[in-house]
Amino acid sequence: MLIAQLTDLHIKKDGKIAYQKVDTLQCLKNAVNHINELLPQPDWVVITGDLGDFGIPEEYEVLVPELKKLKAPVKVIPGNHDHRDHLRVAFDGFASFDHPEYCHFSQQVDGYHLIGLDSSVLGKPYGKLTPESLVWLDSQLNEQSALPTLIFLHHPPMKVGIDHMDVQKLLNDEDLWQVLQQHKQVKGLVAGHLHRAIYATWNGLPVWVGPSHSHAVTLDLNPNAPSRFSLEPPAIQLFKLELDSLVSHISYIESGEKSAGPFPFFDENNKLID
Numbered sequence: 001m002l003i004a005q006l007t008d009l010h011i012k013k014d015g016k017i018a019y020q021k022v023d024t025l026q027c028l029k030n031a032v033n034h035i036n037e038l039l040p041q042p043d044w045v046v047i048t049g050d051l052g053d054f055g056i057p058e059e060y061e062v063l064v065p066e067l068k069k070l071k072a073p074v075k076v077i078p079g080n081h082d083h084r085d086h087l088r089v090a091f092d093g094f095a096s097f098d099h100p101e102y103c104h105f106s107q108q109v110d111g112y113h114l115i116g117l118d119s120s121v122l123g124k125p126y127g128k129l130t131p132e133s134l135v136w137l138d139s140q141l142n143e144q145s146a147l148p149t150l151i152f153l154h155h156p157p158m159k160v161g162i163d164h165m166d167v168q169k170l171l172n173d174e175d176l177w178q179v180l181q182q183h184k185q186v187k188g189l190v191a192g193h194l195h196r197a198i199y200a201t202w203n204g205l206p207v208w209v210g211p212s213h214s215h216a217v218t219l220d221l222n223p224n225a226p227s228r229f230s231l232e233p234p235a236i237q238l239f240k241l242e243l244d245s246l247v248s249h250i251s252y253i254e255s256g257e258k259s260a261g262p263f264p265f266f267d268e269n270n271k272l273i274d
Contacts, residue, residue: 001043002041002043002239002241004042004046004236004237005192005238006035006046006210006236007047007049007154008048008049008079009047009051010052011053011062011066012024012053014058015062018214019274021263022215024215027214029066031213032066032070034251034253035072035236042238043110044074046076046116047067048077048116048191049079049081049119050193051087052083055083056086060086060089067094075105075116077118077153077154078120079193080168082120084102084103084120084122102118102136103118103120104116108144110241111148112150113148113150115137115151115152116152117133117151118133119170126167127153127155127168128170129170129176134175134178134179137176137179138183141180148246149186151180151186153170154193155169156198157169157173157177157191160198160209162219162221162225163224164227165193169193177202187206188205189206189207190209190237191209191210194209195211195212195229196209197237197250206246208248211234213234215229215232216230216261217230227266228264228265229261230263231260232261233252234253235251235253237249237250
């Protein structure tokens with residue numbers, strides 16, 4: 001099975017340019033075309049959050065028609081820039097969810113179990129899984145204990161050394177680990193949020209963070225580094241799943257693109273640049 005990951009789309013109302021520099025709508029169109037041209041074709045496209053920029057219905061009205069151009073079926077979870085209720089309405093009949101309140105999914109396919117977790121906290125940049133979500137996760141893992149499992153969520157559970165993003169991680173990662181340590185079939189986690197391709201281990205489990213197909217969070221490991229972004233070569237992440245192995249690849253959308261930046265996310269008054 002082949003899975004393509006899209007993450008952090010940040011589509012704006014009317015396709016407006018983000019941060020006065022990034023045409024996120026065109027970047028998404030380029031990514032969709034890239035995925036559709038892959039051989040072999042992915043069996044699934046999983047989108048790990050921040051589909052919109054403010055989570056308003058008008059953003060999803062721009063977004064959904066572009067995603068419907070994908071040849072592969074789509075699974076979606078929200079990020080901190082999304083609104084789960086608006087997302088659920090916008091994707092009705094296109095991408096299904098398996099929980100009445102949270103935008104979780106659970107899919108068994110080709111000998112694997114794929115689980116998507118809604119880690120969003122409305123109005124907050126950080127992530128958190130509610131007690132109800134953790135009970136649901138435990139139940140899903142118990143029901144399919146024989147299947148190797150890959151878990152998708154927006155917020156990574158570990159720190160990566162980019163301080164302004166680390167404070168926005170999954171805050172209750174210890175609660176998540178209390179569930180996962182009981183289920184040895186879990187092979188790893190796939191996250192977004194960081195706008196960079198990052199591989200890490202967390203409590204011995206692999207964690208893959210998807211790269212940006214539009215704008216990257218600037219790699220600055222200095223403590224208290226400012227919140228900035230850079231324009232780096234756009235890419236997506238692919239996962240090749242076999243019963244005895246799981247391999248990730250970075251697939252670059254365009255070759256030879258020059259990097260630019262860093263640019264500030266916030267202006268001199270600490271207001272997000274719209």
